[in-house]
Amino acid sequence: xxxxxxxxxxxxxxxxxxxxxxxxxxxxxxxxxxxxxxxxxxxxxxxxxxxxxxxxxxxxxxxxxxxxxxxxxxxxxxxxxxxxxxxxxxxxxxxxxxxxxxxxxxxxxxxxxxxxxxxxxxxxxxxxxxxxxxxxxxxxxxxxxxxxxxxxxxxxxxxxxxxxxxxxxxxxxxxxxxxxxxxxxxxxxxxxxxxxxxxxxxxxxxxxxxxxxxxxxxxxxxxxxxxxxxxxxxxxxxxxxxxxxxxxxxxxxxxxxxxxxxxxxxxxxxxxxxxxxxxxxxxxxxxxxxxxxxxxxxxxxxxxxxxxxxxxxxxxxxxxxxxxxxxxxxxxxxxxxxxxxxxxxxxxxxxxxxxxxxxxxxxxxxxxxxx
Amino acid sequence: xxxxxxxxxxxxxxxxxxxxxxxxxxxxxxxxxxxxxxxxxxxxxxxxxxxxxxxxxxxxxxxxxxxxxxxxxxxxxxxxxxxxxxxxxxxxxxxxxxxxxxxxxxxxxxxxxxxxxxxxxxxxxxxxxxxxxxxxxxxxxxxxxxxxxxxxxxxxxxxxxxxxxxxxxxxxxxxxxxxxxxxxxxxxxxxxxxxxxxxxxxxxxxxxxxxxxxxxxxxxxxxxxxxxxxxxxxxxxxxxxxxxxxxxxxxxxxxxxxxxxxxxxxxxxxxxxxxxxxxxxxxxxxxxxxxxxxxxxxxxxxxxxxxxxxxxxxxxxxxxxxxxxxxx
Numbered sequence: 001x002x003x004x005x006x007x008x009x010x011x012x013x014x015x016x017x018x019x020x021x022x023x024x025x026x027x028x029x030x031x032x033x034x035x036x037x038x039x040x041x042x043x044x045x046x047x048x049x050x051x052x053x054x055x056x057x058x059x060x061x062x063x064x065x066x067x068x069x070x071x072x073x074x075x076x077x078x079x080x081x082x083x084x085x086x087x088x089x090x091x092x093x094x095x096x097x098x099x100x101x102x103x104x105x106x107x108x109x110x111x112x113x114x115x116x117x118x119x120x121x122x123x124x125x126x127x128x129x130x131x132x133x134x135x136x137x138x139x140x141x142x143x144x145x146x147x148x149x150x151x152x153x154x155x156x157x158x159x160x161x162x163x164x165x166x167x168x169x170x171x172x173x174x175x176x177x178x179x180x181x182x183x184x185x186x187x188x189x190x191x192x193x194x195x196x197x198x199x200x201x202x203x204x205x206x207x208x209x210x211x212x213x214x215x216x217x218x219x220x221x222x223x224x225x226x227x228x229x230x231x232x233x234x235x236x237x238x239x240x241x242x243x244x245x246x247x248x249x250x251x252x253x254x255x256x257x258x259x260x261x262x263x264x265x266x267x268x269x270x271x272x273x274x275x276x277x278x279x280x281x282x283x284x285x286x287x288x289x290x291x292x293x294x295x296x297x298x299x300x301x302x303x304x305x306x307x308x309x310x311x312x313x314x315x316x317x318x319x320x321x322x323x324x325x326x327x328x329x330x331x332x333x334x335x336x337x338x339x340x341x342x343x344x345x346x347x348x349x350x351x352x353x354x355x356x357x358x359x360x361x362x363x364x365x366x367x368x369x370x371x
Numbered sequence: 372x373x374x375x376x377x378x379x380x381x382x383x384x385x386x387x388x389x390x391x392x393x394x395x396x397x398x399x400x401x402x403x404x405x406x407x408x409x410x411x412x413x414x415x416x417x418x419x420x421x422x423x424x425x426x427x428x429x430x431x432x433x434x435x436x437x438x439x440x441x442x443x444x445x446x447x448x449x450x451x452x453x454x455x456x457x458x459x460x461x462x463x464x465x466x467x468x469x470x471x472x473x474x475x476x477x478x479x480x481x482x483x484x485x486x487x488x489x490x491x492x493x494x495x496x497x498x499x500x501x502x503x504x505x506x507x508x509x510x511x512x513x514x515x516x517x518x519x520x521x522x523x524x525x526x527x528x529x530x531x532x533x534x535x536x537x538x539x540x541x542x543x544x545x546x547x548x549x550x551x552x553x554x555x556x557x558x559x560x561x562x563x564x565x566x567x568x569x570x571x572x573x574x575x576x577x578x579x580x581x582x583x584x585x586x587x588x589x590x591x592x593x594x595x596x597x598x599x600x601x602x603x604x605x606x607x608x609x610x611x612x613x614x615x616x617x618x619x620x621x622x623x624x625x626x627x628x629x630x631x632x633x634x635x636x637x638x639x640x641x642x643x644x645x646x647x648x649x650x651x652x653x654x655x656x657x658x659x660x661x662x663x664x665x666x667x668x669x670x671x672x673x674x675x676x677x678x679x680x681x682x683x684x685x686x687x688x689x690x691x692x693x694x695x696x697x698x699x
Binding site for chain 1: 461492
């Protein structure tokens with residue numbers, strides 16, 4: 001292993017990257033796009049739901065119930081139909097996602113200390129929005145009810161305050177998303193670029209040429225891996241920075257836990273990219289294989305969907321997804337401040353994956369280049 | 372013209388070496404059950420242009436890869452520039468140049484960057500690099516194009532630059548795997564002049580080619596077929612195997628049709644198209660005995676002329692392959 005030759009290989013790789021009209025913008029745009037997408041768009045928080053209120057009571061109390069919904073920030077009262085019959089067409093047409101029905105006599109029964117039925121109609125077409133909206137609505141009502149029967153005076157402002165504190169899902173979803181995103185970007189970036197790296201050189205004949213120069217296979221491999229690991233580190237640092245500064249994601253754990261987790265995961269990702277590169281004969285094949293692997297990885301890793309909500313039959317499969325452990329380690333380290341000892345299980349699993357996949361890839365790399 | 376301005380910088384091992392650049396003995400390579408190279412022997416002398424010929428898939432590239440220390444042989448031994456290819460593959464790679472039909476330069480690097488990269492791989496000093504760079508730019512006629520991307524160069528330029536990169540470290544042995552395929556005739560001739568210059572400077576050249584005119588220019592040849600060397604020697608020696616045979620060149624309207632009509636004719640040992648005319652080996656028969664115009668005439672082909680020609684290398688190889696019971 002000669003440092004001078006390794007430097008040369010890395011220099012060449014960066015030169016080529018600089019001239020790659022597709023890859024270069026991808027390397028920079030990807031983390032920005034993903035942070036925006038996963039920080040904002042994929043969040044589980046639902047805001048400003050168009051809401052229709054059917055107020056059959058017409059009292060100060062019924063108006064304050066409606067105001068409580070409006071003030072929560074999750075509901076925007078856009079329609080005030082006169083009857084429940086007029087509500088359904090609004091929901092059908094999508095003008096309203098949520099309907100709130102306050103029956104005649106609500107105020108009177110509340111003042112007598114009776115339970116008040118409050119109708120909440122949710123558009124079930126979008127199951128995610130529906131479950132979130134109904135969740136918010138029923139919680140809002142519960143607090144309203146509780147406060148009122150306790151005899152509090154300024155009902156509206158109190159509800160407002162309680163709801164804001166308890167429901168802060170925009171913060172919550174970013175908190176879970178950003179640490180998971182760090183792992184996902186590492187994997188995606190390294191796998192996509194690594195898988196292309198060797199196939200391209202083989203297709204262009206430069207691999208053949210390299211093999212008859214004094215460059216050793218170890219130097220060649222490291223010269224391929226190093227530049228892209230460096231790029232992935234810059235991308236991850238960017239995501240962490242934006243997560244901390246813009247989304248206010250807390251970091252309660254130790255840097256070493258994160259570094260250890262990411263280090264092991266890097267080896268796994270490099271190994272997978274390299275394997276794809278070795279089995280693929282063309283760059284298109286390599287791209288297809290990456291896609292084939294990425295979709296189940298994203299779905300089953302727990303990065304986008306909680307593993308707890310998956311069908312029992314699918315859950316065992318998630319143990320085969322290396323990203324699952326990376327997401328678990330990163331989230332726990334960021335949010336819960338878990339130590340290396342706390343995360344021994346997932347870290348050990350990652351070490352096994354790293355050793356197996358990277359080791360296999362390197363052995364195949366040596367053999368494949370000779371045949 | 373001397374390709375290497377400063378002979379003192381020659382690879383030091385060359386001094387201690389005998390006359391042979393490559394010595395191969397019983398070299399064999401199998402992939403599973405398939406025998407790619409079947410116990411071949413050959414010797415390449417220093418300063419010699421050695422032509423390594425054979426149809427695609429006959430074991431040419433496998434042999435070159437073994438000799439370059441890229442793959443390990445399954446059996447036999449070979450010394451390249453004095454180093455054993457099994458024990459010292461890295462030493463072998465330091466002392467050879469290699470250029471393939473793909474002109475394996477980095478297309479998205481400039482001329483200068485390619486030169487700098489390869490000079491670094493071979494560990495050239497800064498002064499040496501400056502000297503070699505100037506020389507190669509001149510040789511490849513690339514002065515003034517140093518900052519151009521390699522992919523924008525014409526094929527002839529790419530090819531000369533590839534040769535330049537392969538000779539940056541002044542190897543005394545260069546492997547050229549079909550270096551001129553896909554190159555126009557003018558560029559091919561210019562390229563071969565560069566090869567002659569190298570050979571005059573004592574550099575051994577191991578060349579594979581499909582062009583028979585190029586093969587004729589080699590000092591010695593080996594013809595590999597199905598992993599076996601079935602003929603070797605100077606071009607004259609190879610052709611001499613056919614000296615007693617009569618080769619006729621037939622000028623026919625429909626050459627392809629006439630060729631089909633001659634298949635199975637007892638008088639015809641071998642027949643194939645040579646440009647627009649038909650080349651026929653009638654063995655020990657004379658032109659009159661075979662009387663091909665009559666044979667073809669009865670099949671409906673008008674023969675405009677029959678001429679007895681000296682056997683070419685191509686005739687020799689068609690003959691050799693036919694003898695092996697296969698098809699070229």
